Amino acid sequence: MRFSKLLIPTLKENPSEAEAISHKLMMRAGFVRQLAAGLYIYLPLGWRVIEKINRIIREEMNTIGGQELTLPLLHPAELWQETGRWHDIGDEMFRLKDRGGRDMCLGMTHEEVMTWLASKEIRSYRELPQIWYQIQTKLRDEARPKSGVLRTREFLMKDSYSFDIDESGLEESYRIHEKAYRKIFSRCGLKFYMVESDPGIMGGGMSHEFMAPSPAGEDEITLCDNCGYGANIEIARAIPLIPKFPSWKLEEVETPEKRTIEEVTSYLNIAPEFFIKSIMVMGEDGPVLALVRGDQTLHEKKLKKIIGNFRPAHRDEVKELLGVESGFIGPMGHNIRKIADSSLKEGVYVSGSNKEGYHTKGITPTRDFKAEYFDIHITKEGEGCPSCSKPLRIEKAIEVGNIFKLGIKYSIHLKANYLDEKGEERPIVMGSYGIGPARIAASAIEQNHDQNGIIWPQSISPFQAHILPLNSKDPKTTDVSERIYSGLESNRIEVLIDDRDERAGVKFKDADLIGIPYQIVIGEKNLKEGMVEVKERRSGEKRRFKVEDMAGMISFFRK
RNA sequence: CGGGGCGUAGCGCAGCCUGGUAGCGCACACGGUUCGGGACCGUGGUGUCGAAGGUUCAAAUCCUUUCGCCCCGACCA
Numbered sequence: 001m002r003f004s005k006l007l008i009p010t011l012k013e014n015p016s017e018a019e020a021i022s023h024k025l026m027m028r029a030g031f032v033r034q035l036a037a038g039l040y041i042y043l044p045l046g047w048r049v050i051e052k053i054n055r056i057i058r059e060e061m062n063t064i065g066g067q068e069l070t071l072p073l074l075h076p077a078e079l080w081q082e083t084g085r086w087h088d089i090g091d092e093m094f095r096l097k098d099r100g101g102r103d104m105c106l107g108m109t110h111e112e113v114m115t116w117l118a119s120k121e122i123r124s125y126r127e128l129p130q131i132w133y134q135i136q137t138k139l140r141d142e143a144r145p146k147s148g149v150l151r152t153r154e155f156l157m158k159d160s161y162s163f164d165i166d167e168s169g170l171e172e173s174y175r176i177h178e179k180a181y182r183k184i185f186s187r188c189g190l191k192f193y194m195v196e197s198d199p200g201i202m203g204g205g206m207s208h209e210f211m212a213p214s215p216a217g218e219d220e221i222t223l224c225d226n227c228g229y230g231a232n233i234e235i236a237r238a239i240p241l242i243p244k245f246p247s248w249k250l251e252e253v254e255t256p257e258k259r260t261i262e263e264v265t266s267y268l269n270i271a272p273e274f275f276i277k278s279i280m281v282m283g284e285d286g287p288v289l290a291l292v293r294g295d296q297t298l299h300e301k302k303l304k305k306i307i308g309n310f311r312p313a314h315r316d317e318v319k320e321l322l323g324v325e326s327g328f329i330g331p332m333g334h335n336i337r338k339i340a341d342s343s344l345k346e347g348v349y350v351s352g353s354n355k356e357g358y359h360t361k362g363i364t365p366t367r368d369f370k371a372e373y374f375d376i377h378i379t380k381e382g383e384g385c386p387s388c389s390k391p392l393r394i395e396k397a398i399e400v401g402n403i404f405k406l407g408i409k410y411s412i413h414l415k416a417n418y419l420d421e422k423g424e425e426r427p428i429v430m431g432s433y434g435i436g437p438a439r440i441a442a443s444a445i446e447q448n449h450d451q452n453g454i455i456w457p458q459s460i461s462p463f464q465a466h467i468l469p470l471n472s473k474d475p476k477t478t479d480v481s482e483r484i485y486s487g488l489e490s491n492r493i494e495v496l497i498d499d500r501d502e503r504a505g506v507k508f509k510d511a512d513l514i515g516i517p518y519q520i521v522i523g524e525k526n527l528k529e530g531m532v533e534v535k536e537r538r539s540g541e542k543r544r545f546k547v548e549d550m551a552g553m554i555s556f557f558r559k
Numbered sequence: 560c561g562g563g564g565c566g567u568a569g570c571g572c573a574g575c576c577u578g579g580u581a582g583c584g585c586a587c588a589c590g591g592u593u594c595g596g597g598a599c600c601g602u603g604g605u606g607u608c609g610a611a612g613g614u615u616c617a618a619a620u621c622c623u624u625u626c627g628c629c630c631c632g633a634c635c636a
Contacts, residue, residue, distance in 0.1 A: 019629075143560075503595095
C-alpha cells in the first residue's frame with residue numbers, strides 16, 4: 001500500500017498522557033488514538049496488526065477443532081441473574097435498561113450466553129465434545145483504565161468455551177488449549193510463561209495465565225528457573241528463607257514510643273526477620289490477628305481465602321480489644337484468633353507486649369501462643385520454590401491469555417445438560433479460555449523496541465517490507481521503487497511504499513518508528529551500481545540486491 | 560473509591576506565585592534554497608486559556624463548583 005494514501009499520523013513527540021512504552025509508541029507511530037479513558041481507536045496500521053494476530057489465533061483455534069461463531073454483546077439481565085453474577089459483579093459491569101424497562105447489560109465475558117446456547121442445542125453425549133469461540137468485543141467499566149491499550153474499558157477478546165461430558169474430557173480440552181496458546185504466543189513472537197493463577201470470580205477449579213514478561217505489566221509472577229514452576233504472585237507458594245536465630249530468653253524490653261517495625265528494629269538493633277508483625281483485622285466472625293515475620297508483607301488475598309472477608313481494624317478497636325495502641329500489640333496473652341505465617345513455626349522473635357512502650361523478646365511461637373499456620377505472606381524474590389526449593393525469581397508481566405476449568409457451575413445454573421449413554425441427564429463440563437489480541441500487540445512492542453521505535457515480529461507486523469524511495473524527485477528512484485513495489489505485491493508480499501514527497505531523514509525516522517522488520521532503501525548511490533539495499537530493522541544489518549533480481553528479493557521475503 | 564498531578568493553537572509546552580487583555584517550538588499554507596537520518600530562510604493563518612459561577616475598573620492568573628485526562632493505591636471475567 002501507499003503511505004500517501006494511508007492514515008499514518010506519526011508524532012514527533014510523546015503524547016503527554018502516555019507512560020508505558022507500548023502506549024507511547026503506538027501513539028507516536030500512528031497505530032491508535034484515544035477517544036476517552038480506556039477507549040481506543042485502531043487506525044489502519046494498528047488494525048492490521050490486530051487482524052494479523054486474530055488470523056494466527058483463528059488458525060490455531062481451528063486446528064484444535066474450535067468453531068468460530070459470534071454472540072451479541074448486549075445481554076438480557078436474566079441470564080446473569082441465573083448464574084448469580086448479576087449480583088456478584090459490582091460496578092464493573094455496564095448495565096442499562098431497554099425502552100421496555102428490562103434490565104440489560106453489556107457483556108464483560110460470555111460464559112452465560114455460550115452456556116445458554118449449549119443448553120438449547122446440546123442434547124446428547126454424542127454431540128460432545130465441542131469447542132466454540134468468538135473474537136468479540138468485551139465491555140468492562142474498569143475502575144482504572146491504564147497503560148494505553150493494556151487495560152481498557154472496551155476491548156477485543158478471543159474467548160473459547162469447551163463442552164465435555166466429564167472431567168477427563170475437560171482435561172483434554174484444557175490440554176489442547178494450552179498447546180494452541182503456546183503456539184499462538186510463540187507465533188506472535190512473544191516471550192511468555194504459563195503460570196498458575198487464581199480462578200477468582202470465574203468459579204470452578206484450576207486456571208493458568210499466559211504471561212508476557214514486561215516492566216509495563218500489572219501482574220507479578222514468581223518463576224523457578226530450575227524446575228519451571230510459575231505462579232501469579234496472588235497465589236504463589238514459597239518456602240521462606242529461615243535466618244539463623246539467636247538464643248534469647250523470654251523477657252520484656254522497653255521500647256518507648258517505638259511503634260513501627262523500622263523504629264523498633266533500629267532502636268533494638270535487631271534485624272526485621274526476628275520480629276513478628278501483628279496485624280489486627282475485623283473478619284465476619286470477629287477480630288483476627290494476622291502474624292507475619294517483620295520482613296514479610298501480609299498477602300490479603302491469601303488471608304481472605306482462610307478467614308473470608310475482612311477489613312483492617314480501626315485504631316480504637318485495637319485499643320478496646322488489647323488495651324494498647326497498635327504499635328505495641330503482639331500475639332501473647334489473649335484469646336483472639338491468630339493466623340500466623342508458616343515461617344513462624346520456627347525461630348525466636350520479638351513482638352509487641354500488648355503494653356504501652358514495651359516489646360517482648362524471645363517469643364517462641366509454638367511454645368508461647370496458639371495459632372493456625374498458613375502461608376499468608378507475599379512471596380519474595382529468593383524464597384524457595386515450592387516444588388524444588390531452588391530460589392524463586394519475580395518478574396512483572398502482562399496477562400495475554402488465560403485458561404480456566406469451569407466445571408459445571410454454569411451448566412447447572414443454566415441447565416446445560418446432556419443425556420449420557422444410559423439416558424441419564426448430566427451437566428456439561430465446561431472450560432473457558434481467553435486471549436487479548438491488543439495485549440499481544442502491546443506486549444510485542446514492550447518486548448521488541450529500541451530508542452527509534454517499534455520492531456515488529458515478522459508474523460504480526462502490519463507489512464512485511466517497507467520501501468523507502470529516498471529521493472522521490474529522481475525518476476530512476478521512483479521507477480525502480482515502483483517496479484519492486486508491484487513485483488512484491490503481485491507475489492503477495494505485503495509492502496508499504498513511502499511515496500510521499502518527503503526528505504530521506506523523515507522517511508527513515510518514520511520507518512524506524514513504525515517498525516516494519518525490513519526496509520528496502522532505494523537511494524541514488526546504490527542505484528548507480530544497479531543495487532538496492534535491504535535493511536533489517538532490528539539489527540541494522542544491510543544486504544544488497546541487484547535491481548533486476550526480483551526473484552531474489554521475493555524469495556528473501558518469503559523465507 | 561482514597562492520594563497526587565495536569566487541562567493554554569492540531570501536538571509538546573511557557574505564562575498563573577505577584578491580575579493589566581496570550582506566547583515559544585513543532586506542525587500547517589505560500590515562495591525560495593536544500594535533498595541518505597525528523598533541513599534552512601522569508602511570509603502567513605490559527606485560541607471560547609476545559610466549563611460554570613464569583614471577586615475586581617480589569618481574570619489564563621485569585622476564590623467556589625464542576626467536567627475531563629494521567630499517575631500511585633484499592634479494585635480487576
